[in-house]
Amino acid sequence: MATKQIDYxxxxxxxxxxxxxxxxxxxxxxxDVAINYFPVKMPYVxxxxxxxxxxxxSKQRQDYRLAELRRWQRKLGMPINVPPKHGTTNEDLASCLIIAAKQDGQDVEQxxxxxxxxxxxEEVDVSQAEALLEIGKRSLKNVxxxxxRAASQEIQKEFWRYSDEAIERGVFGSPFYLFEGDIFWGQDRLEFLEEAVIASRMKSLSF
Incomplete structure (x- = not known):
């Protein structure tokens, strides 16, 4: 069982x-590190x-983002549509589905x-319950x-609590990783995150 954790x-x-x-x-x-998943309301953050x-x-910043997305698409070999058809949809229900599954003890990585x-x-509108039902069936039980539960006030409050907690912990973008007091912004910082994880493991082994 993993003893160290990344807050994501x-x-x-x-x-x-x-x-x-x-x-x-x-x-x-x-x-052998656990990941604690925290979906947040990024416009609020x-x-x-x-x-x-x-x-x-600005147009300059938007153009540069597109250039970076193309670079990373080639580097990682991952398909992506830019812009996606539903990239500005409401994300609340999808985020709350992850939280509900997490509270149910299910693995929410997939x-x-x-x-x-x-x-x-896939150009899917993830604000729609029907779409989330089909997505959830791939990896979750009792979708x-x-x-x-995801539509309940309880889970929605947790979503907002995650977002407030993110701000308090220094988060200002997505993705953001916290590990043993260190913070890392962006998927291009995963190498540094891994170095911190390795250093922590080596320190633990030295005692």
Whole structure:
């Protein structure tokens, strides 16, 4: 059983979380580290931390983002549609489905990636319960019950609590990783995160 943990804050509409998710999961398995998944309301986080939504950024910044996405698509060999048909949909129910499954004790690694892939590859509107039902069936048990819980006030409050907690812990973008007091922003920082994990393991072995 993993004794160390990465706290992973992400937006279910994040292109960079889509690119980084599989590599984060593979790295955690290599080093026997748990991942605690925290989907957050990133527009809310941006508003509280000085972030700028994509549509409000300058043309230069938008163009550079597209160039970077093309570079990472080639590097990782992962398909992506830019822009996705439903990239600005409401993400609340999808995020709350992950939280409901997490509270149910289920592994949410696959459903988290499947939701991101649905947005960025499959052109699926993840605001729709019917779409989430089909996505959830791929990796979760009792998806009907989880979707009912996801729509509950209790789970929605937890979603907002995650978002407030993210801000308090220094999160301002997606994906964001926290490990033993260190913070890492962006899937292009996974190498540094892995170095921190390895260093922590070596320190533990030295005692």
């Amino acid at each position: 804050y992400f937006w279910v509409l994040s292109d960079w979380a889509y690119f980084g998710g599989p590599r984060l999961a593979a790295m955690a398995r290599r080093h 941006y508003a509280k931390t000085g972030g700028i939504l994509l549509g409000d950024r 459903v988290s990636h499947d939701i991101l892939k649905a947005v960025w590859v 009907d019950d989880l979707l009912k």
